[in-house]
Amino acid sequence: LALFYFMPFLGVRNLVETACVPFLMLGAWRLIRTQERNLPRDLLIAGVWIGLAVNVRFQTLFFAAGPGLVLLYQRRWSYALVYGSGILLPLVLIQGGADLFLWGRPFAELQEYVMYNMANTTTYFDQPWYNYLLLLLGIHLPLIGVAVMFGFFRKPTPLLLWVPVLLFLAVHSYFPNKQERFILPIVPLFFTLGYTSWELWRESSGWWQRNSKLWRGQLVFAWTLNTLLLLVLTFSYSKRSRVEAMWGLRNEDGIRALLIEDTVEGEAPMPPLFYLGQWDVWVESWTDPTADLQGRLAQFPPERSPNVVLFIGKEQLPERLARLERVIGPLDILFEAEPGLVDRVVHWLNPVNRNETIVVARTREGADTDR
Template sequence: MLKSMNATDSILKKPTKYFIIFAAIIYLTVIFFNDGFMALDEYFVGITRYIPAQNSSVHSLVNPDDVKSPLQILPMHGVAQAAYALGVTSPYWQYRSVIFVLGILNFLVLLYAFLRLAETLRFDIRRQNFLLLMFALYFGAPFALTRPMFESIAAPWLALAAVWALRYDLNGRTKDLLWGVVFVSIAFVLRQQLGFCALTFVILPILKKKYKQFLFAAALGLGLLLIAGIPDYFLRGQFHYSLLNLTIYNYQHGAEYGQKPITFYPILIFIICFTPFFFARYPEGFVKKQFKTFRSIWLFVILFIVLHSLFPQKWERFVISLVPLFIIMALPFLFQLHENFQKHRLRLILLYAVNGFLFFIASFFPPQKNLIEASRFLDQNPQIKMVHRVNDTPGWITEAFILNKQFSFVEATHESLQTVNWRDCSQSLLIGAFDLPQFTDVTRNLNLKAEFNVNLIEQLAYKTNPKNNQRRVQLSLFTGCQ
């Protein structure tokens, strides 16, 4: 065990560039192999607005009844348009270009934020490299932070804002305070709810009794808020139309999407941060010191929880913007435990094993894979004109990845399928795994052309709650042709 600890210590003393390269390899691998997206909103009010790039424009990024800001979708739209201008005509590969470019940008901004954090707190090389390992290997980071979704692209800027809040809290410099306001304002533009975290830059000067700095921060924040509302005025006819309608819509219709208790986010964060593993006896004064040092980070998280708890609908994906902050919050405690590995080896081995399993599943098993692959298959087989489906499964596929849609869905029954002329190669049957056993008398005379699988998590989701997860099943496509 002592040899193992010496080896670990020796590795952590290696030059930081090796850990940066390792983290970059992890993120690039996930970007390359994982083309999935997490949420329906990410597709229907995101991807469909900028893909295909051939059919997208700035004015089509939002519908009249949308509560999203056009500025939120603009980064994805810009990358998709650039890819198209460079000759990428496939909508799917335009989408992959967005993942690639924004994923790398997110990685670079977060890397900068973590290195500046290490510089600010004067980490030795071991602690700095340990932070980079957490950045690379925390299960919630590489996949979630490289998706083209609002929570993901806002996360690096919120992390920068939090680090600059910590810098200001430690040294009291006005420029750190104002840069923090700028960074949190960018996060606000990309996901409006994160603007509530800007109150940190009002609270900290008050706690320090630096009222002149408070006025500077408030004035800059107000100015940036006014500037952020100008695009809405020109594109949607009203100043901060999106922000106003988002607030009203969530208040009036939030309950229609489900009601979760006020404890939802505290419990969720408690779980995904592996908090029980950190219950241990630390040196006297250690915990108090860490909370004092990182109080600005905790303020961000608390403000996030307060705002999101005001509305009845609460979704797990909203906390993606906080993932970099979770890494920062956990760092001092995990490093302290790791410094005493022999004493805590059982808990650390279990922690690393659980995280490693979740990391592998989250990073390399794309969600919505069945829907993406089905759309790609149909795009590549334009001879298929009619897709018969049973029980509205699949209810939808990623048609945005199809440039020239040639097919139509037809609701089918056992009786209607018996009348189809399967010698016509334009006819096909797309059926979910749960319906397949009841239609063997139809499928045994057909040819299985393709199967579109789902990942392990989606399989479990369907088995535990089939009613709300019908899209998360393996799909099989049959035709009567060879």
């Protein structure tokens, strides 16, 4: 599982969808031990681990509800109470405590997060219900994905893990707003459950025992392809244009503020300031060409007025450049940051993923005279 081509690539990403995975896996392991030893302590610890996952990624609350529903269905009331207490412990202490300190009421962030998502169910993307099933089918390479999918839906065992994974998948499939990263928290467990079930079935199948070379050949092909993809992705990174734009500005002196100009699609991305090396630089977005940008910038103190502009995309660039120069003066284009191979492939697979070239410019009076 750890050597699947996408795991190292995702493992180093600063995504809550992957950061919560270790907590879910630790909780899953404790749930398995519960079936072996039948100790309430394991359920309590499982609840704590999964509760920590909810702190990181709120949507894993649907996963967290799964084991509780199974325990209630099995009429194991005290066990359900112990598990629920484990879930609540980190939620109350960490999430509730932090929100109480910052916002004056517990779970303020969770409440606002739920309200925002309910009000914006189709604001960003509206994908079909089977979108995640296709993703889970394809992400595990040819035929292995079919085997994993077959194994997962063939037999709902172990129930304490199967139900939470299914519940998480079902809720996300029902919700209109779908992005590939949303399903990442359950990918390791989906593969583990599905592949284990498939292997148990295959070993008991007379047909597969007579044709064992067919499966071995498929594994050789899949792992050869996986190794090639692993080598490529391990030394690649996504959102290359955003990273390169910041890295290219790293040695620029006197950057007061960044202006992100995205009047084409109206969704200015957040620049990864880590690669710029200046966490305190001010970032301003301009997405509406009819908005009064001059009046807006007039409110900025001189030391915070933008002197570097990032044009997101090259569409209508001359018009956008001229429009902005009328507001902040002449601009010199420093360089262009192009998307990488990974970005182009992801955009080809799903066009909703942006694949933009970023044109970086600087006001002439603030330009580096040594360039």
